[in-house]
Structure formats: C-alpha cells, structure tokens
Amino acid sequence: MLTIDRATQDAIIAHARRDHPDEACGVVAGAIGSDLPTRFIPMINAAMSPTFYEFDSGDLLKLYREMDDNDEEPVVVYHSHTATEAYPSRTDINLAGEPGAHYVLVSTRDGAHESGPVDFRSYRIVDGTVTEEEVQVVDGYTDTALEEAESTEQKAEH
Amino acid sequence: MAIEVRIPTILRPYTGGERAVDGTGATVAELVEQLEVDHPGIKERLIDNDVVRRFVNIYVNDEDIRFTGGLATPVADGNTIVILPAVAGGAPS
DSSP: OEEEEHHHHHHHHHHHHHHTTSOOEEEEEEETTTOOOOEEEEEOBTTOOSSOEEBOHHHHHHHHHHHHHTTEEEEEEEEEESSSOSSOOHHHHHHOOOTTSEEEEEEOSSOSSTTSOOEEEEEEEETTEEEEEOEEEESSOOHHHHHHHHHHHHHHHO | OOEEEEOOGGGGGGGTTOSEEEEOOSBHHHHHHHHHHHSTTHHHHHEETTEEOTTEEEEETTEEGGGTTGGGOBOOTTOEEEEEEOOEEOOOO
16 A cells, blocks of 8 residues: 655655656655655656656656655655556566565646646556555644654664 | 775675775776676676666765766775665656
C-alpha cells in the first residue's frame, strides 16, 4: 500500500495537468526505510513527448546525490500518461529501475483541466512483474508514522 | 587509492548488497571488465554490443561518459564512478 499525503498527491496531479499533453515525471523522496513520501521533486521530462518520459542525465545525477546527502531514497517515482490509462506500459515495466519504489501513474486523458477526473494509481514493478496496490491518502503523516519511520531508520543505521 | 564505483539498488544483487565497490582500469571499458571478474553478470547489465546501454548512465567525476568518449573515457585512482539506471518510460505505442 502507498500512503501519501493529500498535498503531495495534489502537487503530482497539478504537475501532470500543467505538462499535458506531454508526459510529466518526478520523484517524491523520503527518509531511507520510512516508506513515507515527503519531499516532492518535479523533474523536467527531457524527452518532451506525449508518449515518453526520461529524466535528463545531469538532473538524474544531481537528484541522486541530493538524496544521498539527505539519507533519502525515491519512495515514489511518478509519471503521467496523457492519452491512455494509468497503467504501466511495456516500456515502463522494462525500464523500471527502482525495485523499492512505488510507481505512481496518473492519467490526464479525461482530466487535463480542473473539472475532469484524473486517475491516480500506484504499482510495484519488480523483475518485470507489476502489482497494483492500494493508495491511502492522508491529510498528513501522523507523529506515530513519522516516529516509526525514524526508529526504522535508526535501526537501519546500526 | 582505488577507483570508487557507486552501485545502484537494482544492481546490488551482483555486489552482495554493497552500495560501492572498488574498481581498477585505465578506461571505463577496462573498469567494467574488472567489475565483471569481481561481480559476474554485471557487465551485461551495463553494456550491449560494446556500447553503454541506452537506459544506463555512467558518470566519471560527475560527467556522463556519453559526452566524454564513452567506454574509452579515461579513469584514474581517486576518481568516482556513478552508475544510475535511467528513470524513463512511456505510454503504450
């Protein structure tokens, strides 16, 4: 299950609408081991395409360096499909390089503007196998969740 | 002093879970050959037909080797090599 706060979900959807009809992409980083997406990082789609997305290789290096420095990992990797459903394509599956991440797919097919619906779905993609998972949207992460995340992180360090 | 090679999560099964390993060689190509000796199977994930795979990025001291001579890019002790899978995908065609 993906647990994500409403403000971050809204930011992902807003980014997808803004870049429509091109695909939008980005990451939500979180503390290593926490499974909580806390830092929203919209990325530029270097492919600038309605059917493809790719992080610029320089941006990619900078992103991973920042996450390393902050003891973060990519908890969510998101992108939009702008004319098809919010389900991973064969290309998405073949290129999925973060086995620990929640892959969020957003479809702006019917909801490029404020009024329309936007599908927001999440998947695990590991070794070519896609597993859809429930998305739990919360108003904010509870202190308990953050404390648990911190204690997990501390354990991971020891 | 050795060459530090940073390994992405998806390739850590080849390095026994290590996030970074030591490398040797005078070029990226030689470094990859030595990585293959130390961590069998890793080369095929990085290189296809003597070029870096389209969706793998290799950086020598923060420079993407696509812009510095590809696999012929020189490396030396004290350099840091970072390997990152591209973050990419797309809609069904």
